[in-house]
Amino acid sequence: MTLRAFLTNRRAMAGAGILVFFALLAGLAPLIAPYSPTNINFPPMLGPSAAHLLGTTANGQDVLSQLIWGSRDTLIVGLVTATLISGIQLIVGIFGGYVGGWIDEVLSMLTNIFLVMPGLPLMIIVAAYVTVKGTVPIIFVITVTGWAWGARVLRSQTLTLRSQAFVEAAQLSGESRWRIVLTHIVPNMAGILVANFFGAALYAVLSEAGLEFLGLGNVNTVTWGTMLYWAENDEALLMGLWQWMVLPGVCIALLGTAFGLLNFAVDEVVNPRLRRT
Amino acid sequence: MSLLLEIAGLTVGYGAGPTAVLAVQDVDLAVHTGEVVGIAGESGCGKSTLALAATGLLDPPGRVLQGGVRYAGQDLLRLPPAALRHVRLRQIAMVFQASMNVLNPVLRIRDQFLDAMQAHGITSRREAVERTQAVFELVKVPARFLDAYPHQLSGGMRQRTVIALSLVLEPRLIFMDEPTTALDVVVQRAILQSVNDLRVQRDFAVVFITHDLSLLIEIADRIAIMYAGYLVEEASGPELYQQPLHPYTQALMQAFPPLGAVRSRLQGIPGQPPDLRQLPPGCPFAARCGKVRQGTCDTVRPAMTIVTPGHRVACHLYPVSTEGGKQA
Amino acid sequence: MRYLTRRVLVLLLTGWAALTINFVLPRLMPGNPAEVMLARFQGRLSPRALAALTVEFGVHTHQSLLAQYVAYWGHMLTGNFGLSLTYYPASVAQMVAQAFPWTLGLVGISTLIAFILGTGIGIAAAWRHGSRLDGVLLPVSLLLNSMPYFWFALLMLYLFGFVLGWFPVGGGLNLAHQAGGWAGLGAIISHAILPAATITITAAGGWVLTMRNNMVAILGEDFVKFARAKGLPDRVVEFRYAARNAILPNFTGFAMAIGFVVGGALLTEIVFSYPGLGYLLYEAVLNLDYPLMQAIFLFISLAVLVANFLADLAYILLDPRVRAVGRS
Ligand SMILES: Nc1ncnc2c1ncn2[C@@H]1O[C@H](COP(=O)(O)OP(=O)(O)OP(=O)(O)O)[C@@H](O)[C@H]1O
Numbered sequence A: 001m002t003l004r005a006f007l008t009n010r011r012a013m014a015g016a017g018i019l020v021f022f023a024l025l026a027g028l029a030p031l032i033a034p035y036s037p038t039n040i041n042f043p044p045m046l047g048p049s050a051a052h053l054l055g056t057t058a059n060g061q062d063v064l065s066q067l068i069w070g071s072r073d074t075l076i077v078g079l080v081t082a083t084l085i086s087g088i089q090l091i092v093g094i095f096g097g098y099v100g101g102w103i104d105e106v107l108s109m110l111t112n113i114f115l116v117m118p119g120l121p122l123m124i125i126v127a128a129y130v131t132v133k134g135t136v137p138i139i140f141v142i143t144v145t146g147w148a149w150g151a152r153v154l155r156s157q158t159l160t161l162r163s164q165a166f167v168e169a170a171q172l173s174g175e176s177r178w179r180i181v182l183t184h185i186v187p188n189m190a191g192i193l194v195a196n197f198f199g200a201a202l203y204a205v206l207s208e209a210g211l212e213f214l215g216l217g218n219v220n221t222v223t224w225g226t227m228l229y230w231a232e233n234d235e236a237l238l239m240g241l242w243q244w245m246v247l248p249g250v251c252i253a254l255l256g257t258a259f260g261l262l263n264f265a266v267d268e269v270v271n272p273r274l275r276r277t
Numbered sequence B: 001m002s003l004l005l006e007i008a009g010l011t012v013g014y015g016a017g018p019t020a021v022l023a024v025q026d027v028d029l030a031v032h033t034g035e036v037v038g039i040a041g042e043s044g045c046g047k048s049t050l051a052l053a054a055t056g057l058l059d060p061p062g063r064v065l066q067g068g069v070r071y072a073g074q075d076l077l078r079l080p081p082a083a084l085r086h087v088r089l090r091q092i093a094m095v096f097q098a099s100m101n102v103l104n105p106v107l108r109i110r111d112q113f114l115d116a117m118q119a120h121g122i123t124s125r126r127e128a129v130e131r132t133q134a135v136f137e138l139v140k141v142p143a144r145f146l147d148a149y150p151h152q153l154s155g156g157m158r159q160r161t162v163i164a165l166s167l168v169l170e171p172r173l174i175f176m177d178e179p180t181t182a183l184d185v186v187v188q189r190a191i192l193q194s195v196n197d198l199r200v201q202r203d204f205a206v207v208f209i210t211h212d213l214s215l216l217i218e219i220a221d222r223i224a225i226m227y228a229g230y231l232v233e234e235a236s237g238p239e240l241y242q243q244p245l246h247p248y249t250q251a252l253m254q255a256f257p258p259l260g261a262v263r264s265r266l267q268g269i270p271g272q273p274p275d276l277r278q279l280p281p282g283c284p285f286a287a288r289c290g291k292v293r294q295g296t297c298d299t300v301r302p303a304m305t306i307v308t309p310g311h312r313v314a315c316h317l318y319p320v321s322t323e324g325g326k327q328a
Numbered sequence C: 001m002r003y004l005t006r007r008v009l010v011l012l013l014t015g016w017a018a019l020t021i022n023f024v025l026p027r028l029m030p031g032n033p034a035e036v037m038l039a040r041f042q043g044r045l046s047p048r049a050l051a052a053l054t055v056e057f058g059v060h061t062h063q064s065l066l067a068q069y070v071a072y073w074g075h076m077l078t079g080n081f082g083l084s085l086t087y088y089p090a091s092v093a094q095m096v097a098q099a100f101p102w103t104l105g106l107v108g109i110s111t112l113i114a115f116i117l118g119t120g121i122g123i124a125a126a127w128r129h130g131s132r133l134d135g136v137l138l139p140v141s142l143l144l145n146s147m148p149y150f151w152f153a154l155l156m157l158y159l160f161g162f163v164l165g166w167f168p169v170g171g172g173l174n175l176a177h178q179a180g181g182w183a184g185l186g187a188i189i190s191h192a193i194l195p196a197a198t199i200t201i202t203a204a205g206g207w208v209l210t211m212r213n214n215m216v217a218i219l220g221e222d223f224v225k226f227a228r229a230k231g232l233p234d235r236v237v238e239f240r241y242a243a244r245n246a247i248l249p250n251f252t253g254f255a256m257a258i259g260f261v262v263g264g265a266l267l268t269e270i271v272f273s274y275p276g277l278g279y280l281l282y283e284a285v286l287n288l289d290y291p292l293m294q295a296i297f298l299f300i301s302l303a304v305l306v307a308n309f310l311a312d313l314a315y316i317l318l319d320p321r322v323r324a325v326g327r328s
């Protein structure tokens, strides 16, 4: 029923379509990409041509190959970060909300603090202190700053569920806490969890782009964010190399939109109050 | 008594396609000036849907599929929005079933009354406040609660406030959808009594919806019984009390014996109402009926029959009259 | 007021956490980043400044952590944020004080406009939900919400600055030192319009989405239906009954939204070389100027904290139910 509602939801399908497209791009990069993304032996600053469909960068790299390979890192960061964030949200939100007492007090205070702390500035200073640059620190930084909102949503949902008859019945029948959480609470929040997952992925992709644009990632890896970093440093737009600057941003925005659409659609399917007529 | 509201062949569905629910089917019902019409039936039989559709308040996915509603000679469902707005509250008021949540949580009660009156042209604040206080007295809520927010009122007080609001512009017709469910019996009686006094005084009509048939028998001039979206019987109060014809009406009487009668065994009606998405052919009540006649009841849908003037029923036990189904 | 007490507590704790992060990070990070920084600036700073830095970042010190922490707090409370390495010999406090009003003006105003605009569009979309307008607005808002701020800023700068030449493309940094008067104000505004428009457009998308969803949910509430049943004009139902309630969750969700917007605004400043905290932060990052970075982080955090606190206060004023919890 829910699955069908999801499969017939136009927004969900549009989001899934874009996501699958980028996933294929990332997965088949070695087969599709015409050149190696790090090959710098082409004439620099070429416009689009048959040999280089999207031209070359100021450093003599093939833009199309970079775009295709760049989807890999961006997708990985988005999905891995979203998984980590969802995990933290699950533990902090559901566990705190379910167990209650001082554990919940502490966890929800922690949530509130992280919620109010502005994410990007925090990311920037943490990333600036991290001496090893690369994907792993970026995932770490985004995860640490990005979990709070979802945890809060999950917690309040848990509180609602906890007081519902079927959960109380399970408690009375002596089921263990963990069993109740796993068999009664988590399944009932699957929808919210999935929606949050896509929300977190959107947040991660945008944050990654921002950090890399500032040069806080490893600028020698090829991602859409670092492409923008180099394009900006080499003044791509002023050189007339618009495709170098525009396309990575378009890809980020499209991937972000895909995550946003999925987040929205799942929300719509599981929350009858939002359902369209 | 003249005709005030006329519902004709009204059919209402929720949703579309194979999962569509037909909540009201081909219902005819007339309300005259100054009378009390009761509608009774089990939970889910379409009472609220009928009331909402008849006042043009149905929200999607609900849709009027067939039929119409005439009020004072106008086709209510095709009235332009601006005109319909002026009919609401001033001409036809509605007390919702879910009175708990019908007040705006962020506005004081007083402002919600003033909003309503301003919308209908009462611009003098003094007049508006006076009217409000008068109806508050009627429903026995202390006037100091005018300054309260809805969450500061008890459930019963909220219900009474909503009743007061429905009375404040002295409409000609009020739909009351289980208006007193959150009240205890004593308060319930008192309020119904004062509404009734006012009705006699000002001559407005009431459509009263409940599943408590015994209550209707006391207060209603005419009673309509609904089952699975169909209107299955209609008669005057006393007539229905003395001579319920439809087996379902009889079962309802058993379930809610009139006050004063021996409440020996308060029993529900055995079985479940049918799935409105997929009504069986024949009489919708056939599966639960003690007097079911195989071969007829389960294959042919019974038409409305006038048994005696003012008393009609849709049941195969009573042969079809020549005048057809519609009431004169 | 329990709600307020809790919010104040969160405010204080978060302020403490922001300060403590600044203390802990340089001491915690592997690879000793502070030492790396000091090595880079060896010889470029006066020995006294260098000595102060070693103390501040806990490099080569014999003091216990606790003593360092206490001293650190002493410095923070007296506004002693140290010297900027990039702008040596200017102090960090000077640099931040110079840039802060610029950011406050730009981000404050554009966030406010984005909020009003986005909320208004969200209300309109929800009111017509299911319509073509709603159908188009939704993906557009999602797209706006998914664009990297700085990238959009670059495109805007290129298009309106370089190609069309409508706005200045740089030189904003000199604004801070220019003469005042009307000419000065004009220059400030012409430099601010493009970044402000960028922030407004990208931030509005997020508000459209949240407001639209809140509002769609509220439109299904009984009190909105009842407002229609009262015959209130559409405008009144839309704003005084539906939107007035739908906006409330935005105040509780404000924290996340504003953090997101501020982050994006900082990047936008960098692209436009706008003389605010964002650009300063960028310079600090490029030059590994940790003292400056820390102070900027601190000030942004405090500003966001205060903004949040104001949102909390507004929420208390707008929702009588929260007020009531406080009173009891
Ligand atoms: N919004 C809706 N969407 C789909 N089905 C609905 C909706 N509202 C009501 N229904 C269905 O329509 C049927 C009639 O509902 P209605 O509320 O009119 O019953 P009722 O007679 O007023 O019941 P009660 O006595 O419990 O108030 C029910 O089967 C119900 O499930």
Ligand SMILES: [Mg+2]
Residues within 6 Å of the ligand: B047, B048, B049, B097, B177
């Ligand atoms: Mg009902």
